[in-house]
Amino acid sequence: VGALACQRDSYLQTLRTTVLRCTPKPAAEAAAAASAAGPTKQLYEVELEDTVLFPEGGGQPADTGTIRAVAGSAAEAPPVRVLDVQRRELRAVHVVDGPLAEQAEVEVALDWRRRLDHMQQHTGQHLLSAVLDGLQLPTLSWSMGAPASYVEVPRRLSDAEVAAVGQAVNDEILRNTAVSVATPGGEPEGEKGALRVVSIGELDTNACCGTHLSSVGQVKAVALLGQTKGKGGASRLGFVAGDRVHQYAGQLHEVVRRVAGTLSSSVDELDDRAAALVKQCKRLQHREKALRRELAALK
Ligand SMILES: [Zn+2]
Structure with missing residues (x-):
């Protein structure tokens, strides 16, 4: 290997x-x-x-x-x-x-479709990690999942930082910098595997055994999907890259559309409609409790 x-x-x-x-x-x-x-x-x-x-x-x-x-x-x-x-x-x-x-x-x-997806997620991860490095947020770990992957960094990002990182990553995709792989130690010998260094132009260099796209433009897009708690104070920044961006957006839209239908609301008014329904439900629960108490007192 x-x-x-x-x-x-x-x-x-x-x-x-x-x-x-x-x-x-x-x-x-x-x-x-x-x-x-x-x-x-x-x-x-x-x-x-x-x-x-x-x-x-x-x-x-x-x-x-x-x-x-x-x-x-x-x-x-x-x-x-x-x-x-x-x-x-x-x-x-x-x-x-x-x-x-x-x-x-x-x-x-x-199975090329599946591999291309993996390459889009993996090169997308290198790019996201490179942009986070620029904010002194080194990547502690990462995981390719389905539908979303994550990059773990030492602290939680503010909403403004997440927005800025998302924009910076997608600006880099538009720049379409070449991705190159070097094996500085030469071919592997005996029991030792080859050291592979994957570079995105001048932006990033990383020891990595994975398969990568030949240019950053082929990542197409990266969408950041919020944060969950990692170990200690660390934060896991969720993302999808490549064709998963439009596929996932389509799936999410379908869920939102169905929920809106169930709540007899338009997608635009869904937020307010859901909040109003929860409020109404709480009011009814309170009233039910009060009525039960009254009923108990009558017995
Ligand atoms: Zn890698």
């Missing part, structure tokens, strides 16, 4: 390579990964000479995809699905739902 095909070129979607090892996955371990393949299916662990499927690490989830044989009678068989990719020392172990012959020539294909 450090010089896999997916790390050398994060836009590579297919690769011809050779199966080095294929072993049945132990049943106990398989149980955890089985949900995607069905509960009874035997899973296999496959190592390839090289791969375009990123093994989970550095906050970025594993890729999914397919592997199919390209020569011999096995070439007629349907491709096996790759459900997970994990690191084992420097090797990438693919968890697949069918066996592959060792030494077979195969084509690995990446």
Whole structure:
């Protein structure tokens, strides 16, 4: 890990390579990964000479995809699905739902839509962290989640700071600075992985094993989604990036529209309408209590 095909070129979607090892996955371990393949299916662990499927690490989830044989009678068989990719020392172990012959020539294909989404979130995170660095707010940790991810910083930001950070990040996206990856220590040797340094122009440099967009413009947009409490006084700043911004905005709008319908309100008046209903509900509860007391006194 450090010089896999997916790390050398994060836009590579297919690769011809050779199966080095294929072993049945132990049943106990398989149980955890089985949900995607069905509960009874035997899973296999496959190592390839090289791969375009990123093994989970550095906050970025594993890729999914397919592997199919390209020569011999096995070439007629349907491709096996790759459900997970994990690191084992420097090797990438693919968890697949069918066996592959060792030494077979195969084509690995990446679920590109899913990976592009991960790249948009990950490059978006580097950009957000770089802007927060400028406010002396170093990133303590980050996590890619669904639908939103977060960056954890040492203190809570004011509303004005959140607005300013959101604007600064989106201004940087418009600048479309190139993202580059350097391996200052050269190719990995023996047990040591390659050190990878990901840079956004002059703005940011970060040691990172992940797959990144080649320019910041491809992040498209970052939307900040409020803060939750982290450890100690730390704060987790939620965000979505890339195509998730318009998808999430659409989903949220749909929820708001439905709630407005339930409350017989327009979207614009929803806030006032909800507050008025809560007030009315409290008034009714008070009255009910008073009436019950009166009733008890009559008995
Ligand atoms: Zn990173």
